[in-house]
Amino acid sequence: MSGSRTAPADVGHIACIGAGVIGGGWVAHFLARGYRVTAWDPAPDASEKLHRLVDLAWPALTELGLAEGADRNNLTVAETLENAVADADFVQESAPEDLELKRDLLARIDAATPVDVVISSSTSGFTMTEMQERCTTPQRLVVGHPFNPPYLIPLVEVVGGEGTEESAVRWASEFFEVAGKSVITMDREVPGFIANRLQEAIWREALHMVANGEATVEQIDTSITEGPGLRWPLFGPCLTFHLAGGEGGMAHMLDHFGPSLKAPWTRLEAPELTGELRDRMVSGCEQAADGRDNAELVAQRDSAVIAVMRAMQQLKEAG
Amino acid sequence: MSGSRTAPADVGHIACIGAGVIGGGWVAHFLARGYRVTAWDPAPDASEKLHRLVDLAWPALTELGLAEGADRNNLTVAETLENAVADADFVQESAPEDLELKRDLLARIDAATPVDVVISSSTSGFTMTEMQERCTTPQRLVVGHPFNPPYLIPLVEVVGGEGTEESAVRWASEFFEVAGKSVITMDREVPGFIANRLQEAIWREALHMVANGEATVEQIDTSITEGPGLRWPLFGPCLTFHLAGGEGGMAHMLDHFGPSLKAPWTRLEAPELTGELRDRMVSGCEQAADGRDNAELVAQRDSAVIAVMRAMQQLKEAG
Numbered sequence: 001m002s003g004s005r006t007a008p009a010d011v012g013h014i015a016c017i018g019a020g021v022i023g024g025g026w027v028a029h030f031l032a033r034g035y036r037v038t039a040w041d042p043a044p045d046a047s048e049k050l051h052r053l054v055d056l057a058w059p060a061l062t063e064l065g066l067a068e069g070a071d072r073n074n075l076t077v078a079e080t081l082e083n084a085v086a087d088a089d090f091v092q093e094s095a096p097e098d099l100e101l102k103r104d105l106l107a108r109i110d111a112a113t114p115v116d117v118v119i120s121s122s123t124s125g126f127t128m129t130e131m132q133e134r135c136t137t138p139q140r141l142v143v144g145h146p147f148n149p150p151y152l153i154p155l156v157e158v159v160g161g162e163g164t165e166e167s168a169v170r171w172a173s174e175f176f177e178v179a180g181k182s183v184i185t186m187d188r189e190v191p192g193f194i195a196n197r198l199q200e201a202i203w204r205e206a207l208h209m210v211a212n213g214e215a216t217v218e219q220i221d222t223s224i225t226e227g228p229g230l231r232w233p234l235f236g237p238c239l240t241f242h243l244a245g246g247e248g249g250m251a252h253m254l255d256h257f258g259p260s261l262k263a264p265w266t267r268l269e270a271p272e273l274t275g276e277l278r279d280r281m282v283s284g285c286e287q288a289a290d291g292r293d294n295a296e297l298v299a300q301r302d303s304a305v306i307a308v309m310r311a312m313q314q315l316k317e318a319g
Numbered sequence: 320m321s322g323s324r325t326a327p328a329d330v331g332h333i334a335c336i337g338a339g340v341i342g343g344g345w346v347a348h349f350l351a352r353g354y355r356v357t358a359w360d361p362a363p364d365a366s367e368k369l370h371r372l373v374d375l376a377w378p379a380l381t382e383l384g385l386a387e388g389a390d391r392n393n394l395t396v397a398e399t400l401e402n403a404v405a406d407a408d409f410v411q412e413s414a415p416e417d418l419e420l421k422r423d424l425l426a427r428i429d430a431a432t433p434v435d436v437v438i439s440s441s442t443s444g445f446t447m448t449e450m451q452e453r454c455t456t457p458q459r460l461v462v463g464h465p466f467n468p469p470y471l472i473p474l475v476e477v478v479g480g481e482g483t484e485e486s487a488v489r490w491a492s493e494f495f496e497v498a499g500k501s502v503i504t505m506d507r508e509v510p511g512f513i514a515n516r517l518q519e520a521i522w523r524e525a526l527h528m529v530a531n532g533e534a535t536v537e538q539i540d541t542s543i544t545e546g547p548g549l550r551w552p553l554f555g556p557c558l559t560f561h562l563a564g565g566e567g568g569m570a571h572m573l574d575h576f577g578p579s580l581k582a583p584w585t586r587l588e589a590p591e592l593t594g595e596l597r598d599r600m601v602s603g604c605e606q607a608a609d610g611r612d613n614a615e616l617v618a619q620r621d622s623a624v625i626a627v628m629r630a631m632q633q634l635k636e637a638g
Contacts, residue, residue: 021565056614060621097579124576125584147546148563149617152624155546182545190533192584195542197528201520201585202556209516210599211590214509217603221555223514226501227466227474229551233627234634236540236548237521244467246340257443260416265444265511266520268587271530280529284536295375298468300634302379305471307630308552315553315622 004116006089008175012036015088017081017109019046022122023094024053025150030092031074032058032151033180034067038076040084047077057151064152081105082112090175092144094122099130106141107134118168118175120144120158124196127189128161138163142172145193146181154182157193198237205266225312234304235297242285243301247294250285254278323435325408327494331355334407336400336428338365341441342413343372344469349411350393351377351470352499353386357395359403366396376470383471400424401431409494411463413441418449425460426453437487437494439463439477443515446508447480457482461491464512465500473501476512517556524585544631553623554616561604562620566613569604573597 012035016027019041027050030037039050054072061070078084085091091113095105102123109119110132119141121131132138142160147153156176160169173185184194192200202224209215215223231240238250245253254273261270271277289297331354335346338360346369349356358369373391380389397403404410410432414424421442428438429451438460440450451457461479466472475495479488492504503513511519521543528534534542550559557569564572573592580589590596608616 021563056617057621059618060625064625097576125579125582147550148559149621149624152621152628153546153549154628155542157542182541184538184541186534186538188533190528191582193542194528194534194538195546197524197585198521198539198543199547199556200579201524201587202517203560204580204585204587204589205516205520206556207580207592207596207600208590209509209513210603211593211596214507215505215513217557217600218607219503219505219513220517221557221607222501222503223474223476223512224517224551224555225553227472227514228518229548229555230472231466232543232548232551233631234544236543237518237525238536238540240467241522244340257416260444260519261523261526263444263510266516266523266587268520268523268585270523271527273526274530277526277530281526281536284529288537288540298375299378302376302468302471303634303637304631305468306379306383307634308627309471309473311626311630312552312623315619315626318622 005118005171008171008178011089011175011178013038013087013089015040015085015091016094017041017084017091017105018094018122019043019050019053020094020096021053021148022146022150024050025057025148026092026094026122026146027075028054028057028061029151030179031072032061032066032070034069036074038078038084038088040078040081050075050077057149061151081108085109085113088113088117091117091119092122093119097124097126099126102126102131103134106131110135110137110141115140118142118172120172122146125192127191128159128164129189132161132163135163139165140168142169143193144172144176145196147195154180155184155195156181157184157186157195159186159189159193161189201268205268208267230305230308231301233308234301238281238285239288239297242289243294243297249289249294250282254281324437324490327490327497330408330494330497332357332406332408334359334404334410335413336360336403336410336424337413337441338362338369338372339413339415340372340467341465341469343369344376344467345411345413345441345465346394347373347376347380348470349498350391351380351385351389353388354498355393357397357403357407359397359400369394369396376468380470400427404428404432407432407436410436410438411441412438416443416445418445421445421450422453425450429454429456429460434459437461437491439491441465444511446510447478447483448508449480451480451482454482458484459487461488462512463491463495464515466514473499474503474514475500476503476505476514478505478508478512480508520587524587527586549624549627550620552627553620557600557604558607558616561608562613562616568608568613569601573600
């Protein structure tokens, strides 16, 4: 079946189901990359909403550089879901986060979409195994989880469900790469995937602090924007701590700060820091450092932090 | 007593105790801001380590712009702790995270430092109440928690212990502002303060994922650097979700995604989303938005994300 699939690089026409912030963001992204997009949403003002979202995103997309042939007029808003998907090379679903709704909607999309076309869901946290159970051809359904706004933030997490063929997961990952995204292909389903689990951990801790009067919304946001948020565009949490370990890297960091994993620094209980976990963290960081020693990593991080701070300063002065 | 304290703007000479990554980072920061610094660390190679750390930081600090009179030669490495603090207008302690060690060290610093001088600890997570118990003049001891690297990341969290005078907390906050930092003054002690609790929640979730084989170190770091990490330099987690709520803002976000607080998206249990918590989040975000509507916030976020992505791209091309 996957033999008759349009090659990822040959996709020309995309169906986007859902006209919320995420659905509209996908529409803007695909239009800016030169695709024809047919969208559908049950809301009576779907067309108006979508055009407003695209218009809001377009200056940023123009600034970043539009693909050849990219045109806002390549957007059609269909009257029915069936019309939207009938002729698509790829379908991206971005309905509200409601499992029953998604199960029904994906079944409808599945029934109306040519059987060799991959269907991807923007779900923030449901697994495809949960969502695909009412589909007759579940093998081509994947999660393609973007970040807000999908027209700017590169990350898409791709993962299949139990009923998904590996070829569909591979196809979707390749397609998203062609469409300009940074793809993480997950081998197994985890609720919330990767980035949302990390982000959700921050978010829940923040809610606890506000609920307990330990910090205000403003203090929480400032603690990130003036603190670790300035390091994260270049190095993620692991490589950041690899650097915090100084010349001893992650190994020193875990040996030195390991005991603080027992400290009540968050409501989240830490895992046991077994020798195996320690070694995985250390070797993962060594791989990520890719031969760069502490001095090189420090110099790169410093350049990045300075560039980010300058950019933020300029925005503040301009605003 | 606080009447005889040097005014925050008149501080000229700072003692830095500890020559690790954080202690050395403080030394570099204070030198770059034009202060005279006397440092001490029990390690036999303390002087060599400190000079290496300062040299590593200096290009970035020069790039950012040194204060008038800033000079690497304004660093003296003292032979004894007592000599280091005897003549200081302010003391910053950055010893290893070991509670017993810090209790003893702070008591020694306290005994040797003129009584009207504020002493600040870089501790990542201990409370000052725990640490100051062996001091005879605990009223001038505060936490001044920086982020790595202290010479670049602006954030300092300031909080006192039960034995600390409010005037010392105020003095420290003012001094750190004068010294070029972004200060969050906390009203009460929470283990890990604010940013570390948030960061630690991410870190623990990441360790769980690696321990369970759910994600690799590389996937975790990529999920941040290509995802939410690009948004956080401008808007923290709260304002980010305010935007994710579209025109309905945080109120819509909580009503729509509220149920996902029950989902197993992280090992961290969420607090009950009471009406009071909801209202605090909503009004905090409205205050932070400060009259900017969704379109304005989106435009600012988009400009920031583009600026950050461009800066990272340039760094990658240069490297």
